[in-house]
Structures are given as structure tokens and as C-alpha cells.
Amino acid sequence: MDEPIELDTRLISRTKTGSVINATTNPNVANVSNSEQQSNVVELPPVxxxxxxxxxxxxxxxxxxxxxxxxxxxxxxxxxxxxxxxxxxxxxxxxxxxxxxxxxxxxxxxxxxxxxxxxxxxxxxxxxxxxxxxxxxxxxxxxxxxxxxxxxxxxxxxxxxxxxxxxxxxxxxxxxxxxxxxxxxxxxxxxxxxxxxxxxxxxxxxxxxxxxxxxxxxxxxxxxxxxxxxxxxxxxxxxxxxxxxxxxxxxxxPSGMTNFIKNPLLLCMLATNAVQALGFFPVSVFISTYTSALTTSTISPTIVLALFNASSVVCYIFFGRICDSYPYAAVILFSGLGSALGAFLLWGFATHLGLIFAFALVFGGLSGGFPGVWPAAATEIAGPVHEHVSLAFGAFGVVKGIAAIVGPIIAAALHDKSKTASYERYGSHGYRKVEIFVGVMAIATAFCAIGVAFMSKSKRVQ
CATH class of the missing domain: 1.20.1250.20 (MFS general substrate transporter like domains)
Incomplete structure (x- = not known):
């Protein structure tokens, strides 16, 4: 274990990772009063x-x-x-x-x-x-x-x-x-x-x-x-x-808010989160209702919703781990394309429980686990300003919250209630336009990944 370092009256701590925190630049560590100057060194737990x-x-x-x-x-x-x-x-x-x-x-x-x-x-x-x-x-x-x-x-x-x-x-x-x-x-x-x-x-x-x-x-x-x-x-x-x-x-x-708000990478990530969430929330809201239309079983809608949520756990962890070592834009691209295929093919042709279960697993994982890229994206957006990491998370949450309202409203408007009892070969029970909308939003997410990659590369070059 490295020994704590004391310099004048500043609070400095060296962690086991070798990082040094100085209270004169980090307000969270707090300055030291005169009565505390004899115990002005605090060793922080390792990161x-x-x-x-x-x-x-x-x-x-x-x-x-x-x-x-x-x-x-x-x-x-x-x-x-x-x-x-x-x-x-x-x-x-x-x-x-x-x-x-x-x-x-x-x-x-x-x-x-x-x-x-x-x-x-x-x-x-x-x-x-x-x-x-x-x-x-x-x-x-x-x-x-x-x-x-x-x-x-x-x-x-x-x-x-x-x-x-x-x-x-x-x-x-x-x-x-x-x-x-x-x-x-x-x-x-x-x-x-x-x-x-x-x-x-x-x-x-x-x-x-x-x-x-x-x-x-x-x-x-x-x-x-x-x-x-x-x-x-x-x-x-x-x-x-x-x-x-x-x-x-x-x-x-938090200082530097003007530069933070105008950051091109932040704006690109906000757009990416917006279109991704617009396609995700209609599925999370209507997947139980759609399943109810396929079967008279009362437990099947509950199981589908449970599978939809459970599959996101694996992708949350997997996406987060991959983003620690590889560009997160690639994960965004993978999530968008995979979700689009799930929406167009699995949900589009889902006239029986087997396909809707498969759709719940695929779309729930690839689209539900999307926020796994947030830590990597927020860290790059914030740069050296530690406080901006949390604010970037908050900004992502704002656009996702708005999409949580707008997405289901759009889906409800697209749902054709006159076909709720029909079994068409594609887009049954009046959900064809909803499925197309969800798939298009997933494709838009994949396109946004290209913009994120470009902005990320430009930021690194600077």
C-alpha cells in the first residue's frame, strides 16, 4: 500500500491505484480548517x-x-x-x-x-x-x-x-x-x-x-x-x-456548462438516446397486451414481460464490459441493427407464442441493455471535468424520459384497433405500423452510431 502524502496544508490522498486527490481542486474532498491541519491527510479506499x-x-x-x-x-x-x-x-x-x-x-x-x-x-x-x-x-x-x-x-x-x-x-x-x-x-x-x-x-x-x-x-x-x-x-x-x-x-x-451543453459528442449521443428510446418504450408498454391477443392464457403475458426484462440484464453487463475495452459506438451499432432485425422479423411474423418469446429475448436484451454504453459515453463527453460525467448521465435520462412519454403515444396512434382480432401474415392484431415504427427507430439508432464514432474520433484528435 502506498503511503499518504502530506504537502503544506492541502488534503492529498494517494489511493492504491496511485491516483492523487487534492482538495484545492476537488471540492468534494473539502478544504481543511485550522483545527484539522494536524489530521489533514485522508487515505481513500481504492477505485x-x-x-x-x-x-x-x-x-x-x-x-x-x-x-x-x-x-x-x-x-x-x-x-x-x-x-x-x-x-x-x-x-x-x-x-x-x-x-x-x-x-x-x-x-x-x-x-x-x-x-x-x-x-x-x-x-x-x-x-x-x-x-x-x-x-x-x-x-x-x-x-x-x-x-x-x-x-x-x-x-x-x-x-x-x-x-x-x-x-x-x-x-x-x-x-x-x-x-x-x-x-x-x-x-x-x-x-x-x-x-x-x-x-x-x-x-x-x-x-x-x-x-x-x-x-x-x-x-x-x-x-x-x-x-x-x-x-x-x-x-x-x-x-x-x-x-x-x-x-x-x-x-x-459545475463549471464549464456552456462548453458541456455545446459539446457535439453530447448532442449526438442525446439524439441517439432519443431515437433508441422512442423504439424501446412502445415495446415495453405493449408487449404484454400483444401477447394477450395471441393466447387465452393469463400467465403468458406475465412470462413474456419477465423474459423481456430479464434478457436486458445479460446485455447490460456485456455491453458495459465491452465498452471498457472497445469503442462504445460499435456496441450502439450492434444494438441498433440487432433490435431492427428483431422488430421486423420476429415481432412482424409473431402469430404464435414461440416467436413472441424469441422477440422478447432478442429485443429486450439488445435494446433494453442499451444504457450499458452510458458510462463509457459519459466519461468521454466529460473529459477532465469529473462533475460532467454525472451530468451527462442526467442529460441521457432527460431525453429517455421524454421518449418514455412520446414513444407510447405514437405507438398508440399507429395501432389499428379495427384489426385487433385478425391474424395477418405480417403485423397481426393491428400492430403492423407499430412494428415498422419500432424497427425504423432501431435502424436510426444504428445510423446514429456512425455519427457517434465520427464525433468520438474528432474529440480524440483534438
Missing amino acids: DRGFKAWSFCASACALETFIWGWNNTYGIFQEFYSTNPPFQNSSLISISAIGTASLAIQYIEIIAVIAVCQRYPEKVKPAMWLSLFVCVAALTVSSFANQVWQLIILQGVIFGLAAGVLYAPIIMWLSEWFVQRRGLAGGIIFGGSGVGGFAFPLAIGACLDKIGFSWTMRVWAIILGVCCSLALFGSNPRLPVRKPGIDRPRSSW
């Missing part, structure tokens, strides 16, 4: 390895599982609300607004939450505990709801806002704990959403059948509270946090 780094990864994955895994489960609730009292007489648009509101809010608010967390680091952990309490309370109170507008407010807006605050610091701390293995760690963390998306539809579907909506929500609220509380104990920043004072002024808002 990319060690118990604390991987315990953070495991804890963050647990939070991802219960927060985003819940979002990936909403298709089960949507089908239940549409067919069971007291919500079955509500419009499909209002019912779908519950899950859409929660998902979109969590994505869109990430960048604002991260910016505030960077400004007030000492408030982050208390805010996470408070947000968890609000999440549990919102789900508990929603168990007494008897109208859809109440669910929109409780499960959609309130839960979405609180869950976003609970999760956003994970994105910020990921870049502190992992550098060379950031893609792998990010893939493991993001894969939690697929794990939850696989397990929760099966468990929650069974609970809805056996104990009903009200008790399902209460039991789930307790499970969420207990498991996320345990995960919060392991979710901590790597850099020490100290309260600001007279001799330790609060850090400024």
Missing part, C-alpha cells in the same frame, strides 16, 4: 476494486432493482387496473398515465437532482432517507385509492419524484468508485432493473390474484422499505463529505 467499491456496486444494484424494477413491472398493474374494480371503467390513457408519469419523472429529474447534490453534498444522504420514506408512504396510501386520478398522483407523481431523488446520487457516486471498470460496474448496477423486471411481475401478479390490490401494495411497500434501507447503508460516496464553513466555502455549480 475499481476492494470491498467498499464492490459493496457500493451491490448496494446500488439493489436500489436499481427495487426502484427501476418496479417501473418495469407496471405492465402487470396496467392489465389489472383495466380489468378489475374499481378502476376497470377508466380509460386506457388515464391508466397508462400512472406508470408513464412515474417513469418519465424519474428520468427527467435526474440531471437537476445531480446538480443540486453536487452543490449540497452534505444533504444527499438525509435526502435519500427522506425520499425512501415518501416512496413507502405513497405506495401505502395508494392501497386505499378507488379512483385512477389518485393513483396518478400517488404512484405516478409523488412516487416518481421521491424515487428519482433516492436513486440519482448513485449515478454521481459511480464515477467516484469506478474508473477503468466503470462500464462493468455500471452494467451490473443497471442490470438490477432487469432482475427486478423479471422477478417482480411473477411475484406481484401472484399477489394480485391471491390477496388483491390493496394488500399487495401494503406488502410491497414494506418490502421496498426494508430492502432499500439495507441498500442505503452500503450506498455511500468514496470522497469524504464535510460541511462548508467560513474557511471552507461551498463549491460552485
Whole structure:
């Protein structure tokens, strides 16, 4: 182990990887007051390895599982609300607004939450505990709801806002704990959403059948509270946090924002994320409904949704690991072309369960695992400005959140309801235009990969 280095009154720490952190340039490490000058050297835990780094990864994955895994489960609730009292007489648009509101809010608010967390680091952990309490309370109170507008407010807006605050610091701390293995760690963390998306539809579907909506929500609220509380104990920043004072002024808002916003690579990645998400979310919303049209089985839609979410876990980790060693633009190209083939061929000709299962695995993996490229892309966009890594994640989340709203709306408009009972050779049950739209968005993603590769090469040359 390297020995800590002390120079004047600056706080410097050499980690096991040999990196040096200086408090005069990194506000997160905090300046040292006169009373602390005799203990002004802090040795930080190593990045990319060690118990604390991987315990953070495991804890963050647990939070991802219960927060985003819940979002990936909403298709089960949507089908239940549409067919069971007291919500079955509500419009499909209002019912779908519950899950859409929660998902979109969590994505869109990430960048604002991260910016505030960077400004007030000492408030982050208390805010996470408070947000968890609000999440549990919102789900508990929603168990007494008897109208859809109440669910929109409780499960959609309130839960979405609180869950976003609970999760956003994970994105910020990921870049502190992992550098060379950031893609792998990010893939493991993001894969939690697929794990939850696989397990929760099966468990929650069974609970809805056996104990009903009200008790399902209460039991789930307790499970969420207990498991996320345990995960919060392991979710901590790597850099020490100290309260600001007279001799330790609060850090400024992230610098260089003008150059960050105008970064051509950022703009190209935002466009790529937008078209990719526009094609992904219609499938995540309608795949259960499409499966229901193919069979009278009540379990098949749940299994398809579970497979769709589970397949993303493998690609999250695989894409993240590949991006640690190879250009992420190649992964984007592979994801786009593979998703397009899945949409045009497997879903287009899916007139029986075998093909829709295959489509769920292929498209769910290649398209669902797409955010596995985010750590590598954000790192290159940020360059030497550490704070911009998290902001790039937040910017990706904003466009994905908007697409989570727009994509399903477009798909709903393209769906031909007059053919819901037909079995055409291609695009049955009125989904032909939806399938074509999803496939075109996947092809557009592949074309965007070429632009990303060009911008990335230009940035490296500079």
C-alpha cells in the first residue's frame, strides 16, 4: 500500500491505484480548517476494486432493482387496473398515465437532482432517507385509492419524484468508485432493473390474484422499505463529505456548462438516446397486451414481460464490459441493427407464442441493455471535468424520459384497433405500423452510431 502524502496544508490522498486527490481542486474532498491541519491527510479506499467499491456496486444494484424494477413491472398493474374494480371503467390513457408519469419523472429529474447534490453534498444522504420514506408512504396510501386520478398522483407523481431523488446520487457516486471498470460496474448496477423486471411481475401478479390490490401494495411497500434501507447503508460516496464553513466555502455549480451543453459528442449521443428510446418504450408498454391477443392464457403475458426484462440484464453487463475495452459506438451499432432485425422479423411474423418469446429475448436484451454504453459515453463527453460525467448521465435520462412519454403515444396512434382480432401474415392484431415504427427507430439508432464514432474520433484528435 502506498503511503499518504502530506504537502503544506492541502488534503492529498494517494489511493492504491496511485491516483492523487487534492482538495484545492476537488471540492468534494473539502478544504481543511485550522483545527484539522494536524489530521489533514485522508487515505481513500481504492477505485475499481476492494470491498467498499464492490459493496457500493451491490448496494446500488439493489436500489436499481427495487426502484427501476418496479417501473418495469407496471405492465402487470396496467392489465389489472383495466380489468378489475374499481378502476376497470377508466380509460386506457388515464391508466397508462400512472406508470408513464412515474417513469418519465424519474428520468427527467435526474440531471437537476445531480446538480443540486453536487452543490449540497452534505444533504444527499438525509435526502435519500427522506425520499425512501415518501416512496413507502405513497405506495401505502395508494392501497386505499378507488379512483385512477389518485393513483396518478400517488404512484405516478409523488412516487416518481421521491424515487428519482433516492436513486440519482448513485449515478454521481459511480464515477467516484469506478474508473477503468466503470462500464462493468455500471452494467451490473443497471442490470438490477432487469432482475427486478423479471422477478417482480411473477411475484406481484401472484399477489394480485391471491390477496388483491390493496394488500399487495401494503406488502410491497414494506418490502421496498426494508430492502432499500439495507441498500442505503452500503450506498455511500468514496470522497469524504464535510460541511462548508467560513474557511471552507461551498463549491460552485459545475463549471464549464456552456462548453458541456455545446459539446457535439453530447448532442449526438442525446439524439441517439432519443431515437433508441422512442423504439424501446412502445415495446415495453405493449408487449404484454400483444401477447394477450395471441393466447387465452393469463400467465403468458406475465412470462413474456419477465423474459423481456430479464434478457436486458445479460446485455447490460456485456455491453458495459465491452465498452471498457472497445469503442462504445460499435456496441450502439450492434444494438441498433440487432433490435431492427428483431422488430421486423420476429415481432412482424409473431402469430404464435414461440416467436413472441424469441422477440422478447432478442429485443429486450439488445435494446433494453442499451444504457450499458452510458458510462463509457459519459466519461468521454466529460473529459477532465469529473462533475460532467454525472451530468451527462442526467442529460441521457432527460431525453429517455421524454421518449418514455412520446414513444407510447405514437405507438398508440399507429395501432389499428379495427384489426385487433385478425391474424395477418405480417403485423397481426393491428400492430403492423407499430412494428415498422419500432424497427425504423432501431435502424436510426444504428445510423446514429456512425455519427457517434465520427464525433468520438474528432474529440480524440483534438
